[in-house]
Amino acid sequence: MTLIKSISGIRGTIGGASGDTLNPLDIVKFTSAYATFIARNAKADHRPRVVVGRDARISGEMVRSIVCGTLLGMGFDVVDLGLATTPTTELAVRHHNADGGIIITASHNPTQWNALKLLNSEGEFLTAADGAEVLDIAAREDFVYADVDNLGSYTTDNDFDSCHIKGVLDLELVDVEAVKERKFRVCIDAINSVGGVILPRLLDALGVEYTILNGEPTGRFAHNPEPLEKNLQGIMSEVKKGGYDMGIVVDPDVDRLAFISEDGTMFGEEYTLVSVADYVLGHTHGNTVSNLSSTRALRDVTLRHGGQYFASAVGEVNVTTKMKTVNAVIGGEGNGGVIYPASHYGRDALVGIALFLSLLAERKQTLTELRATLPEYFIAKNRIDLTPDTDIDAILLRVKEMYANEQVTDIDGVKIDFADKWVHLRKSNTEPIIRVYSEASSMDEADNLGKKIMKIVEEMV
Known part of the structure; x- marks a missing residue:
């Protein structure tokens, strides 16, 4: 069983001993730490307010009741959305003039998992520095609960989906x-x-x-x-x-x-963002951002429309931070995450669906016809398993030095860009492995590139 505490929140499997899994005691502690952090930066015109939404996981109601009860005990006003998507909850934070939000979801993890994703007053994920502060507060258990006359209030908003x-x-x-x-x-x-x-x-x-x-x-x-x-x-x-x-x-x-696609084949998860970006850039001149492990096709499409492409470290908050810096009009991640600032700075499948359907309606194309108009790349995903005492940072540094004559990016692991392909090595934050993503014009070439780098790494260990 697993409990993972990180700057982006807390997640783990349900059931088991305190400190080892996502259980009521740890939910209370981490929610209290988050509330303490939020209270330090809360708006002065009202009592601290937090929006809570959850996906439909079996454990969701249990976790929701603990989160809401803890916030009330901290003297917070709670707006409970009930069942709500992550982007719905993000938008509701701003709508309700709240100081933050908690999304109870483990995203794509299996049913035994759940998590608390933490938002700031803009309805965006906490920065690395803010997340680290929450972890520090939790470690020190530096929080104080409200007395009986200053407990928070509880309200529901069961139809924010409409908004x-x-x-x-x-x-x-x-x-x-x-x-x-x-x-x-x-x-x-x-x-x-x-x-x-x-x-x-x-x-x-x-x-x-x-x-x-x-x-x-x-x-x-x-x-x-x-x-x-x-x-x-x-x-x-x-x-x-x-x-x-x-x-x-x-x-x-x-x-x-x-x-x-209409023939029952995958359109390509990486191409969700690429196709939507192609549509947006056809109507709005500007720049784009995706993370280092996403397809080069977004770069190609951006250049085709006269914009500039920028890469960020992996992680939604890193993508949105870079998007703001370069004034990107569209961005996201190759895992099917579309971030459209005209709506909000968060991955949003509803926005992606509506823009994609608008694209198909405008061009009067099928999905297979649309896919044929986009640059063709293939990504291979591999991993290198290491021992807990392996100095992964030293290995990545040596790889960087070996390929110093190529275009190398080291903001998140090491990415080596060749003329017609790339490979990205980054260490996991939760286990002793190096993830190896590689892309080329064919799957065989992408896989061969990844395995070539893997062999080099394995010889270093």
Whole structure:
């Protein structure tokens, strides 16, 4: 069983001993530490206020009740959204003029996992420095609870989904009428979580006909919830039967998005962001950002439209920070995460779906036709298992020195950019491994590049 405390929050498996898993005592401690941090920076015009939302995990109600109760005990006003996506909760923080937010979700992790994702007053994930401060407060247990006359208040907002959907439909580049005219027919896999609640409402508003798989928000995931091809055979088979324009897949908290082409094949998770960016850049001149492990296709599309591409360290907060620095008009991560600042600085599958449908309506293309217009790359993902006492930083430094004549980026591990391919090595924050991602114009070439670097590393150990 596992408990992982990091600058982005706390996550772990449910059940077991305190300190070893995500259990009530640790939930109280970490929520208290977060509340203490937020109170130091809270707005002066009201009592500290935090928005809470959760995905449909089996453990979600248990965790939610502890989180909300702890916040009340700290003297906070709580706005409980109930079942809500991660981007819905992010937007609700700003809407309710709150000082922060807690999203109860383990994202794409299996059902036995849960987590607390922590937001600031902008509805964005905490910076590394702020996250480190929360961890320090938790370690010292430096928090004080409110007396009986100063306990917080509890309110619910059970329909903020409506505000989220309206915000998506109101985006300038979401062409609602054009989408309605196309009369799309789609199949959705909502993984038995909150996507089954909000996506039908979005598609109804867009005039899209749909069949939904795994739509009941029971939290009993029908398959591994990470939206990868190996986990999506059910929806791929359904779309392949015919009669659909596409398939739409989200993860349990609806911040990642993948598409299935009309022939039942994967459109490509990396190409969710690339295609949406191609559409946005066709209407809005500007720059783009993705993390170092994302496809080079975004760079190519950005240059095609006259913009500049920038890479960030892996992690959503690193992407959004870089986007603000370079004034990017679109960005995200190759795992199907679309970040569109015209809406908000957070990965949002609803925004991605609406922009993608607008793109298809504008170009009058099928997904296979659209995919053929985009640069073709393949990414191979490997890992090197090491012992806990291996000096991974020293290994990465030696690799960097070996390839000093190539374009090397070291803001997050070591990425080596060759003329027609790249390889990225970065250490895991939770286990003694090096992740090795490589990209080239064919899968064989990408895999061979990754394994060549892996052999070099293994000879160093």
